[in-house]
Amino acid sequence: MELELAAEELTAVLNRLRRAQGQIAGIVRMIEEGRSCEEVVTQLAAVSRALDRAGFAIIAGGLQQCLAEENGGRPDAREHTRARLEKLFLSLA
Template sequence: MVYDKKIENRLKRIEGQIRGIMHMMEEGKDCRDVVMQLSAVRSAVDRTMGVIVSTNLEQCIRENIETGEETDSIVKEAVELLVKSR
């Protein structure tokens, strides 16, 4: 799979959020604020995983349709991958 610039930008944004959380912890910020930011990071990571899996799924389905192969197992595998990640 080829990862495009959008995925890279998402991950860089998450990286920045993590650095921000580290900075908050160094400053002794309130637990609630730190946990809220961690929750935002978790949500961003979940969305990024969804984008990666859906993009890959789309590519795989297109390839299988072009070659006349079944697509059922690919869809099932993608769903299982997302379910396991939670």
């Protein structure tokens, strides 16, 4: 299954990932500077949420695409797609 996101969805996901990339670089600097554990963990939690949101946006787009492609398809194919998508969602939990 190849993922095709709409332009605005793709832009939003890429922006989240770039923001997370910047946050990770900031966390590395914080650790190198000897910043407090609380500050570092707070930033780690923020980047984790940003990555989760990007992942959920990609999965939601994939779900929408899969359902559209398999609408009217065989029940066993739909079940296989549902199981794959469920596994993806659980990998982010």
